[in-house]
Amino acid sequence: MGYPLAGNPTQYMVEKAFTYHQLDWRYLTIEVDPDDLADAVRGMRVMGFSGGNCADPHKEAILQHLDRLGTTAQLAGAVNCLVRDHEGLVGENTEGRAVVEAIGRRRDPTGKAAVVFGAGPMARAVAVELARAKVGQIVVVNRTEAPAAALVRLLEKELQTAASVAVPQTDYALPEETDLLVNATSIGQDDPEARLPLDFSTLGHNTLVADVIFEPPRTHLIRHAERRGCETIDGLEILVTQAAINFKLWTGMQPEAAVMYEAAEEFLEI
Numbered sequence: 127m128g129y130p131l132a133g134n135p136t137q138y139m140v141e142k143a144f145t146y147h148q149l150d151w152r153y154l155t156i157e158v159d160p161d162d163l164a165d166a167v168r169g170m171r172v173m174g175f176s177g178g179n180c181a182d183p184h185k186e187a188i189l190q191h192l193d194r195l196g197t198t199a200q201l202a203g204a205v206n207c208l209v210r211d212h213e214g215l216v217g218e219n220t221e222g223r224a225v226v227e228a229i230g231r232r233r234d235p236t237g238k239a240a241v242v243f244g245a246g247p248m249a250r251a252v253a254v255e256l257a258r259a260k261v262g263q264i265v266v267v268n269r270t271e272a273p274a275a276a277l278v279r280l281l282e283k284e285l286q287t288a289a290s291v292a293v294p295q296t297d298y299a300l301p302e303e304t305d306l307l308v309n310a311t312s313i314g315q316d317d318p319e320a321r322l323p324l325d326f327s328t329l330g331h332n333t334l335v336a337d338v339i340f341e342p343p344r345t346h347l348i349r350h351a352e353r354r355g356c357e358t359i360d361g362l363e364i365l366v367t368q369a370a371i372n373f374k375l376w377t378g379m380q381p382e383a384a385v386m387y388e389a390a391e392e393f394l395e396i
Contacts, residue, residue: 127158127166128181133341135393136179139369142389143381151176151377160187167191170208170215177209177376180217185247192217201254201284204247207372218375221248222255224368225308225336228359230259232334237262238305243298243322245273248338249310253277256306257287265301267292297325304330307351309337314345322347331355340365341394366390 128134140153158166163184170178180188185204189195192205193214199205205217229235240261242253245268253264264281266289268274274291281289292298300307307329314320314337324347329335335351340361348358366386373381390396 127156127163127178127184129157129159129183131155131157131181134181135340135365135390136369138393139366139386139389140373143369143373143385146382146385147377147379149377149379158184160184163187164191167215175208175210177207177372179207179372180205182247189217191215198222198251198254198258201280202247202250204251206251206368207375209375219251219254220368220371220375221338222251222253223371224364225252225310225338225359226255226259227367227371228336228363229306229334232357232359233305235259235261235306239263239265239301239303240306240308241265241267241300241304243267243307243309243313243324244311245270245277246311250277250280252308252310252338253281253289254285256308257281257285257289261287261306263288263290265290265292265304267294267298269293294323297323299325300328300330300333302328302330304333307333307335309339309345309347312339314339314342314347316341318342318344319346326350326354329354329356334359336364337361338364340390343394343396362387362390362394362396 137155144151196218199217199219207218207220209216238261266274271293278289281287335356336359337347343360343362
């Protein structure tokens, strides 16, 4: 559920996985106007949906309509995945978990110094999951101070993670000790030349760089990080990882990731 939803490959990916695993399930893409959100959730209950995804602008508004929340969803104040269990509809947040899983394929995040661009729902989920993965410190970089400061207070109080705010007036200079850099903003969505306000001369080759933007997956950040010699994680990998996590929450089965990758690339004509 979201509004609007055009151009999202999730339905195509998930249905390909259902077919591959011989599951008689369907995934529907339904545009829901914000004024109709409560009715849509009631409809899911009445029709016995096993779960679903929640996209913008509903990730925060939907919290009040659910029976309970998972830990990250509660801390981040945002839901992107719905799962039905014996108690009703549960709101989960798997966006940050997907980022951390992708990081974990390359290096152990424990004790690492992380920089997260953004302070919205996606950035909050990423920062919470990084804190739960026991990174050493997190710098939250944002255009405005208030939401970034609120996120830092959450990380310090609820997750006992050292955190700080940066509100750069020009390109942000990364601290020399930065191990992980995540763009969790919308910068780059549908625009491969959109530039993160980052001083690329401070990006060291040992920094692992992740960008949540999947369309296009080769964002300005990913391309320039690679030129700096950095290992990178693009938004397509994060999207597929997230879809795989959701698939397992709904079905109890671990999907074949290659099937989802192929479907996403086909849908996006990559």
